[in-house]
Amino acid sequence: MDDIVIGIDLGTTNSSISVYMKGRVRVLENERGARVTPSFIYFPPQGGIVIGEHAKTMSLQKPENGIYEVKRLVGRQFDDTYIQKTLDYFPFAISSGVSNLPVISFNQSNTTIKKTPQELCTIILQELKKYAEAKLNQTVHKVVITVPAYFNVTQREVTLAAAKDSGFTVLKLLNEPTAAALAYYFDNDITENHISLVYDFGGGTFDLGGHDLDNCILDYILEVLRNDYNYKAKIDPDDKRRLRNKCEEAKKELSSANEALITINGMVPKHPRIIITLKRGVFEDKASKLFKKTIDILHNCVVDSKISKQSIQEVILCGGSTRIPKIQEMVSEYFGGKQLNKSIHPDECVAEGAALQAAMLSVNKKQNIEQLEMVDVVPLSLGFGSLGNEMVVIIRRNTKLPTKEFQVYVNRNDGETLISVRIYEGERTDVRKNRYLGKLSIDGLTQAPPGQRRVTFTLNIDSNGILTARAEEILSNNVKEVKVNYTRGDRSEFEIQNSLLAAAENQETDKKFTNFVRIKTYLILYFVRFLYNLDKKNLSYESIKIFCEQSEKDLDDMEVDEEERVKNIYEEVKTKSYAIAKTHAFDYMPEEPTCHLV
Incomplete structure (x- = not known):
């Protein structure tokens, strides 16, 4: 029997598995019956490995052994600014390892254990593989795995290596927004010229995500503790993990309520129990810069696409953070009050899209599916x-x-x-x-x-x-x-747009540079080949030889503001050496450029 090909959303916060068989997409449950599995690993002090929701719960006992958001570390150097600015938010230890790659350290069975992000991704994928095989009642080897669109070659190769180590053969790495769009298009009757935009705000899609929002709440809570309760101590890992969990819960509550209560027990001296009320408006204010960053990226994406807002028929929400009312309001407002499409499950659609791509690549008859054309493009030349x-x-x-x-x-x-x-x-x-x-x-x-x-x-x-x-x-x-x-x-959409804008604004400057460089290059090659012919043909034109040698040396360092010097050298070449080259039938001489210096 031909292998079944599955789709995996290896997420920053949560992961899920999906498969397309017999005409429908099915999200596969884990051993607890849940359709998403937290990308969370806990290493109990006495030994063993726990994955998922149970790992999150157990990590309260020893937070420094609970590892999460590994995807943020994948393929980065330890001294990467992105890693350095997030170190304080993690309760577990991260240090520099071989080739300056980050390693996560923890104690288990009285031994210090070190794991790379690749090894930790392998552990999560092995667990997902086990879930898939249990549900499908067969061995699974082939997979499509989703990755953020911004993942570079190193991050993609680490993902491929982790998948290989876990026993998978990856048929394709699929960009997450593409997967979400594919899931939407499969479930809806879409015309050929239908244009949709996917706003994907999950665990790390904008190079920021749900935990960055949790950090905004955490910073606010610590600010309240310092100002109102004279809390000056550095938060320890146990308290940090517990408090982060409460911040995450509060963020979720604020998606449907106007306020959330955060209860802090035994953390502040002389205040055994503190209850802080977090209002939705306060949360929105603290996270406003992050919200705006996503809208800026959205704007530059629309501008770069050269598609008008009015031509976009559907704006599809994907990722858990799109449940936040303020996010929905800002996205809708950007499109002039347009009603947003919330028909796809924000936590499952990426895995579903991966399953559809997997079916397209599968030769198993149970996975026959109509082929859809999906196109990724190069953003900059x-x-x-x-x-x-x-x-x-x-x-x-x-x-x-x-x-x-x-x-x-x-x-x-x-x-x-x-x-x-x-x-x-x-x-x-x-x-x-x-x-x-x-x-x-x-x-x-x-x-x-x-x-x-x-x-x-x-x-x-x-x-x-x-x-x-x-x-x-x-x-x-x-x-x-x-x-x-x-x-x-x-490269963020903002950077891409800036690059295109700079090119548009400097067309005349760039044209002038091109003409200058092509004449300069012609002259350098001319001098090199002229001197070669003098040597090979044993010709003695000493003054011309000195002129060529000095001019070649000078030209290497000349810039466009020295175009008059280049023009003068060009005119001298014509009068001093063209006749010699023609008389002695010099070999390999370059063709004269068609452009001219003004």
Whole structure:
């Protein structure tokens, strides 16, 4: 029998499993009968591992052994600003491990245990695999796993590695908003030109999430304790875990009530029991910056799509935090009071979308499903830096994924055995104004005259959003490959929009730069090849040789504001050396540029 393929939403706060079989999507319950499982791991001091809701409850005994929000740590360096600013909110210990990767430490059976985010994700996935196999009564190997759109190549590869370690073969990493949209489209009779927008606010979709809102409440409660009860002590892990739980409960209550009570027992000296009333308005005020951040991202997404607000027929809510009334109000207000679509389950829709994608990739007859076209695109252009720092675009923005494009490079100098290219993301013609992603070098190249040895540099983005750069010397087996820390979505919509705006506002500047660079590059190549021919043909034009050597050296450092100097050198080249090159039939000379300096 062909394998059943399941879908998994490996969430920051909660995870869930879903499968499409016999024409319907089914969310699979865990051993407690729940359709979502908290992404929470507890390591009891005496040994063992507990996952899910029971782990949250047990962690009250020893909060520093209760691990959660692991997804926020995946694929990041320990000194990442994002990690550093959240360290104080976690009751468990996080430190720098091998290659500056974060590790989580805890004591178990009188031994200090250290786990990486990848290992912890593996533990959660193993548990989900066990649930799925129990419900389906068969072994499950193949899976589609959802990830945030902003996950970069490292984060995606860690997710793939954790899945492999847990016994899964991942057929696809599916972006969470795409999964939510897929779930909605499957359940509704949608016309071909129907345009919907998914507002996904879950555990970490905007690079912030539900626990950030809990932290806003926690900060407010601590502020009240300091101001009203003279509380000065640093909160210990036990109190922090208990208080965080109460903050999370209060946040949920405020989605349906105007106020919530937070009871604090035995935490403040001389005040054995404190009850703090948290009003919805206070919560909304404390979290207003976070709320606004999501709307700013929403706005830039709409602007970048070049689709008018009026053309968007449905605004679909996804993720637990979309239950917050203020969020719903702000999103609706942004669309002119539009009624929001709440028809899909905010906690389950991502897993359901993963199950539908899984069915599309499955060959099991029980999972036959009508094919739907889903398209991920490159948000900003990708390319290489040229000799003169011009952006040579290889993959243009809005190109559908997966995609692969290449550019052929030739050697600048005679006998050169190494070529390096720098990889950038952005829309400016000057690569230094774009985002640097990494470098790819290939050495051991065949020696050849200038411009005569060809190397193909290829950029490939697969369906999982992982970018690979490859260099291959043509007519040889010399190949170098590197995976680049590219993020198909880690640039916020705000950053993307700013990049596009900067390109639009500087079109004339960029055009001028392009003309300057192409003439400068032509001159550099001209001098290199002219000097090569003088040497190979044993010609003696000493003054011309000195002029060429000095000009080549000077040109390397010239910028666009020195275009007059470049123009003068260009005119001198025509009068001093063109006739010599023609008379002696110089080889490999570059073609004269068609552009001109003004």
